[in-house]
Amino acid sequence: MRKGLLLIALFLLAQAQGFAQITLSQSSVGAIGSVYYMGVDEVIDSGTTVGPAGASQAWDFSGLNIDSRDTVRFLDPAATPYASSFPGANLCIQQSSLGAGLAYLVSSSTSLEIIGLAGDPGGLNQIFIIPQSPSLTVAAFPFTYQDSFLDTTEIDLTIDGSAISPFLDSVRYQSIVHRDLLGDAWGDLTLWSGTFNTLRVKEVSTTYDSIWVLTFLGWNLWQDSSYTDSSFTWWDNASGYLLCQADYLGPDFNEIRYQNPNPVAVSPGIFDAAQVYPNPASDRIIIAQPGQDFEVISILDLQGKVLKQAQLSGVRDEININDLPAGLYIYRIFSKDQTHAKTGKLQVIH
Template sequence: MKKIMFSCLSMILTLSVFAQPTFDNSLMGTIGGSYTLTDWDATDFNPGEAGAGVIWDFSAITITGPVTVFNNVNPAATPYAASFGLATLAVTPDNTNFGYFQVTAAQYNSLGVGTPGASISYSNAETIFSFPLTYNTTNDDTFAASFVSTGVGFNRSGNVHMEADGYGTLILPSGTFTNVLRVKVEEDYSDESIGLPVPLSIEYETELYYWFMEGLTGPLFYYANMVTSSITGTTTTELGSLNPEAVVSIQNVSLPENLIHVFPNPATENLYIQNMNNIEFENIALYNMMGQSVLNQTMNNETITAINIEELPAGIYTLQLRNESGTLSKMISIE
């Protein structure tokens, strides 16, 4: 019976890994909603391969913070509404800087940004995503804008290519996420100065990678590589962010009583894990709300395993048990 149960669990996990996710225009949320991102160290990051059923293992990344909440607001209620009449959605991390978007059933279009220092309003919008968005969806577009920065006028023009180039399993410090779609966005554009005695040209080449998971607003994981070239030289900037709330809201799966029993919950000094079916687990870990690993050890696979947690700060954590077939997760509270 135990072998049958384990085989069924393995089969379910395997089938879920190869399911192909599809997204509509609610991908980045609607007015009144929000999503949360925190930074991680993207230095010399390799975004991995494209394809079907890929396993992207980024469990070794270092989360640096801070945590930022991006709010979706009504563009008409923002300070720069007059410059973005076609916008149906505005996104802001601080109620000072705003990104403006036109969201239709078929497209997610960037109309530009409004900031105290400079506003860029596209005369030709940039299509970032097209819908329905699933594996092998592609889109090509051009975009253009004119704007003023530090007293100098610029004309911007460029091309963007979007491709949903892979799906599979994403492994982060916070856990293992299945049915994840990767979308690669490549931008190639330039800013040309207007009216300067010596023309100034700035060239940009960017590669943006988004990992999306059904049921989660905004990206689960994000990486950007931006190369900027001008008369002063060439610089490369790498940025990374992830959704730290995905650990609790998505990956927190209630475990069947016939697999394990965790007690006490809340816990103060020791946490006990009772293996109800003698299923072997290779690893046990605890993650905080930031997705940072605070405990990682080999599972002894005894009937009851004890974990000392008295040195950990009070809060909500995710307990994870892993074996070759997948990951089981449960939210716990430490007081």
């Protein structure tokens, strides 16, 4: 009888470990040098939903499509061209879908905040320095299920109007965003790359945009608009960046972004040219690629959790694996355009 009760208790414990409530902290945010590859599903299947709020939820997004791809890089602000404009920043994020734009952040034990942007949002072939005051709070720490916070951020930018029209002296753009964030659910999120123990954060944001133009008649309000959007974002404590985000424009389901999308096939020639050895390996592996077709290697456990990630910079790169316990792992090396990947098994022995 006792043996039977023990087996039941062990089974219940195993089930509980599959659904464990997590708390986000500063360590949940990736380090400088991290690179994240995102897939974007822009044509949402009719049966796809974000599901209800609450504890012990399960979300299966393993069948998401890839309509486009994106790359997010965590950079050292000091190594970027606009660091002097944001001296307080200790993290910089670059997103390939936004071109040359950079976001400057302050990461601390209590929050992750965007203090400003540098980029060309209007496509005018000119880089603008855009402070955010108050800053935009991406996350408050510690943060767990049923925690919430309100945030207001503002951008107020005046630019030379002649770049838009010879009849304009100046153009002023102001955007005020009120955000309401709530940890509304937790549970297991399944993507193509694995299953993750996550906290879901619901955000409702109301934006007020105004544009004024200065002509020989003086300042005039040219455009004034407001809109309310929402998003659901899944985080865990190990990936360093959002695992998945579902965006709504007003009431309409717009897109889902998610980490480590399923790569498409590549020609055998590219695969054969890239070699990862020795395998088994004890202290390091070597990635040899004469054509330099790949730029990042990720090492994952068998559940799909990314344990190590490194940039590839030449025809021969060495990656230290001393910190990995002995066992079987999966490696993935990604092409420079993030559309292709080579996947294999790696045996670590010590």
